[in-house]
Amino acid sequence: MQTTLQALQADIAKLPVDAIVNAANSSLMGGGGVDGAIHRAGGPAILEDCRRIVAKQGGCKTGEAVITTAGRLPAKFVIHTVGPVWNGGHKQEAEKLANCYRNSLQLAVENGCRSVAFPCISTGVYGYPIAEAAKVAVASVKAFLEENEGMESVVMVCFDGENYEAIQAVLNA
Numbered sequence: 001m002q003t004t005l006q007a008l009q010a011d012i013a014k015l016p017v018d019a020i021v022n023a024a025n026s027s028l029m030g031g032g033g034v035d036g037a038i039h040r041a042g043g044p045a046i047l048e049d050c051r052r053i054v055a056k057q058g059g060c061k062t063g064e065a066v067i068t069t070a071g072r073l074p075a076k077f078v079i080h081t082v083g084p085v086w087n088g089g090h091k092q093e094a095e096k097l098a099n100c101y102r103n104s105l106q107l108a109v110e111n112g113c114r115s116v117a118f119p120c121i122s123t124g125v126y127g128y129p130i131a132e133a134a135k136v137a138v139a140s141v142k143a144f145l146e147e148n149e150g151m152e153s154v155v156m157v158c159f160d161g162e163n164y165e166a167i168q169a170v171l172n173a
């Protein structure tokens, strides 16, 4: 089955998909940007799950992912991943960013998810250049989908026009 891969300009917290991905930080204790929007809209159940994960494994490393309830959100799960902070491009940022997408999709598959929505990880506070991030994001998702069956839909959710244009440009290239 062919998976649909598309860009959408929207608030990720509103999407009724199986899993939305959160661009978190390694503490998993919330923050601003998309992280703040997801915790605000989803309510305290998400943070409660995050605390349980922290107690068990002590946070989440860059490039890795963990899964929690989605609380009051229309999604079933939130997958929290930690993107790299942009540091000029010579600190394995691309590899770490690609790992975020791959590990999030892997966790989604393991939890029976067939539709997943991603934000543009690292392109806000973490300062990853938007066009570069779009290339890494789309390449990583496509590589995963080529090797894994069963995912129906992957949505790249862009909050702003610049990210939307960048993702569209890569998808249409």
Ligand code: APR
Binding pocket: 010, 011, 012, 013, 023, 024, 025, 030, 031, 032, 033, 034, 035, 036, 037, 038, 083, 119, 120, 121, 122, 123, 124, 125, 126, 127, 128, 157, 158, 159, 160, 163
């Ligand atoms: N829906 C979709 N995308 C959103 C939303 C939203 N509601 N809100 C913000 N975004 C977009 C931003 O426009 C940006 O393109 O998410 C992208 C990622 O930006 P950040 O949320 O700043 O994430 P990131 O750059 O990965 O930085 C992570 O920010 O507050 C935190 O706790 C988080 O410390 C971590 C850091």
